[in-house]
Amino acid sequence: MNMNKLIIVMLSAVLLLAACGKAESRQHDGQQATPTGSHADDSQKAEGGHDMEHGEHKESGIGEQSANIEVDWRFSPEQPQASTNAVVSLKVMDGQGKPIQSFDLNHEKKMHLIMVSKDLSYFDHIHPEYKGDGQFEVETSFPAGGDYKLVADFIPTGQSAATITTWVKVQGKAFPQAAITPDSKLEKTVDGYTAVLSADSLKAGSESMLTFRISDAASAKPVDDLEPYLGAVGHVVIMSEDTEQYLHVHPMNESSTGPAAQFMTTFPKAGVYKIWGQFQHQGKVFVVPFVVKVS
The missing domain is CATH 2.60.40.1930 (Macroglobulin (MG2) domain)
Structure with a gap:
């Protein structure tokens, strides 16, 4: 009789350990699923902000750029002069500072660079050449002294479109600032x-x-x-x-x-x-x- 009780106790212990093992396994899977789901939500938010499609239409804008992309802007000369050629260099990196290697063609170009004067009287749309290792370069000139905003538009392979901006102050005589007045007739x-x-x-x-x-x-x-x-x-x-x-x-x-x-x-x-x-x-x-x- 004592032997039978001992066998029952041992079997109960084995069953209890097995049940605890299953419960611990389920908890571990649940902990892994939670951060994975959180990352998926972040990715959806990032991608949803960049490209909005209406049929064949695509659009990108400031404020929708990826937080995981950085651009190191360089100018040669360091202070560009009005009406003189200057080289604009951009190095595109990820959030860890590593160069991004591959970019998708977007309307025949890997990068679109928009340049406007502060009063929007000057506009240019040019295309830096990809040199590899995240590096883009283009030679250009600015018509007058003053502040210019540069907007780089590009798509790292496997990611959403990115829009990164900077300001540059150009040396030389500035044109008078033009008023930005709505047109009475379009x-x-x-x-x-x-x-x-x-x-x-x-x-x-x-x-x-x-x-x-x-x-x-x-x-x-x-x-x-x-x-x-x-x-x-x-x-x-x-x-x-x-x-x-x-x-x-x-x-x-x-x-x-x-x-x-x-x-x-x-x-x-x-x-x-x-x-x-x-x-x-x-x-x-x-x-x-x-x-x-x-x-």
Whole structure:
């Protein structure tokens, strides 16, 4: 009888140990699942902020850049001079300071570099050459002394689009600061072309369809044979008066040839914005600027 009791006690102990082992295993799996889920949420937030798609339209903007990307900006000479060539160098690194090695082509280029003067009277869109090991370089010049904002737009392979900015002070005589005043009429003639801009909404937080209609300034004939510029019928860059809000918008129908080119965007907040539409015809790129007020 004592032997039977001893056997029962031993069997109970074995069963209890097995049950404890299973409970400990379930707790361990649960602890691993919690941080993994947290990382997944962070990744979703990062990716969701960078590219917004509407059909074939893609858009990127300041304030949506990845926290895991850094850019080391260098200028040669260190203080650029007005109307003199200078080299702009950018080294793109991850959050640990290691060079990012691979970048996706985005409209035929690995990097788009937008340069604007503080009063938005000057605009340029250039493309630094990738030298490898995270290094980009481009030679350019600034038309006058003063402060310029530079915006680097690129997509590290396997990541979302990144938008990184810096300011540079250029030495030399400065042009008088131009007032950024909304246009009373959204029609401009530039380089022999007339562009009429219409927007179905100029309200902050609402989607707005921007439609450019291009015609020959001399004959008023619609231009229906626009050529691809960087793989699309055109590009639109938008910046707020204070330069804090930036949007780079691609067309809804990239294969359109005009005379209409449509771009969908959302103005992030109320205020005055400058819009630059870039198009190409007969081998020549022309830029049409507009200033609008968003309510």
